[in-house]
Amino acid sequence: MEKKDDFDLENFLPFLLNQAAEESSLAFQKVYKSRYGLLRTDWRVLFHLGIYGRMTAKEIGQRSKIHKTKISRAVQRLAERRYLTRTRDENDRRSEHLELTPAGEAVYRDLRGIAEDYDARLTAQFTRGENALLRVMLRRLAGMG
Amino acid sequence: MEKKDDFDLENFLPFLLNQAAEESSLAFQKVYKSRYGLLRTDWRVLFHLGIYGRMTAKEIGQRSKIHKTKISRAVQRLAERRYLTRTRDENDRRSEHLELTPAGEAVYRDLRGIAEDYDARLTAQFTRGENALLRVMLRRLAGMG
DNA sequence: GGGTAATAGTTGTTTTTGTAACCAACAATA
DNA sequence: TATTGTTGGTTACAAAAACAACTATTACCC
Known part of the structure; x- marks a missing residue:
């Protein structure tokens, strides 16, 4: 088409990054959505708990930059499904500790395996050095550098 | 924190790409939102018309992979603001040709300048070679490779 | 030509998100 | 120990996105 x-x-980086992010999330999204009815924020919270173990909503927020209302709602959904338990902190009764149940752990392990395979497939398109550089640049752009 | x-x-690429995309879109979003009250899809459609001139909703969709209902509503909003005109194709009366008005052009040129500056700032963090490679990899991941 | 399928685009309904206001518990200060 | 300010988290309401069903027009094909 003539310009x-x-x-x-x-x-344009904001555009290109969005397209890459959307496209590369699609196949993984299909899995956690169809298999467990999870939303994007849901699996992220689930993974945080799977990786780091018991933590509070605030800690998840600090680590992921997900807004607290989104986290609050994801925690509700995950608690309804009995994927996690919430226990008040006795020293500071405002916050509560979140922890995966065995059922939550099972879902985490399943999705974790799929994520690893999926990432390996994406990564396989490039050389080791290219992949390393890509991660560095993306982390810098994400403000995680 | 102990793991x-x-x-x-x-x-994990889908996660990292999303973080980078969100973070890198933020500052630009503030501009088109606060200055013109535009939505993400709105500026994208606007840019397509600014870059390629007269085209149909379908063509925009093919080029950007934005869903047709989002495009339809963005076109409505842009038409309400008199940023574009819609004219039916006489050979195929289902489709209509979209074209920016002078007002739309002015908005496009303003935002285009800001986008260029903004992209230059993001790009300045890396070397020329790194940037070239990043684009190639992102286009590949976006299915535009 | 008449019937069926395909296409361009729109509309309606339901989910999700964004934003701000809000509560309850704690901290700090006077 | 009142007072004021913070903090962790939730809720309410408005804005936006997702998905499916729809209209109108054109293409196919018997």
């Missing part, structure tokens, strides 16, 4: 203006939208 | 399980969430 009227030469701005390069396809190389 | 219970060693899955590397921060390097």
Whole structure:
């Protein structure tokens, strides 16, 4: 298609990053959605608990930069499904400790395996060095550098 | 924080890409939102018309992979603001040609300039070679490779 | 030509998200 | 020990996205 203006939208980072993020999330999303009815924030919270064990909503927020209302709602959904338990902190009764139940652990382990395979497939398209550089650059762009 | 399980969430591409995409979109979003009250899909449609000139909703969809209902509503909003005009195709009366008005062009040029500056700032963090590689990899991941 | 399928785009309904206001528990200060 | 400010987390309401069903027009094909 003939161009009227030469701005390069396809190389504009916010656009390109979004397209890559969406496309690369799609197949994984299908799994956690169809298999467990989870939302994006749900699996993220689940993974945080699976990886780090018992933690509070606040700690999850600090680590992931997910907004606290989203976390609050994800925790509700996961608790309804009995994937996690909530226990008040006796020293500070405002916060509560979240922890996966055995059922939650099982879901985590299943999805974790799928995530690993999936990431390996994405990664296999590039060389080791390219992949390392990509991660560094993305972390920097994400403000996690 | 001590880990219970060693899955590397921060390097899981779908997660990392999303974080980078969100973070890198934020500052630009503030501009098109506060200055013109536009939504994400709105500026994308606007940019397509600014770059390629007159085109149909379908063509925009093919090029951007934005869903047709999102495009339909973005076009409505842009038309209400008199940023574009819609004219039926006489050969195929199902489709209509979209084209920016002078007002729409002005908004496009303003945002285009900001996008260029913004992208330049993001890009300045890396070397020329790193940037080239990043684009290639992202396009591949986005299925635009 | 008449019937069926395909296509461009729209609309309606339900989910999710964003934003701000809110509660309850704690901290700090006077 | 009142007072004021913070903090962890929730809720309410408005805005936006997802999904499916729909209209109108064109294409196919017997």
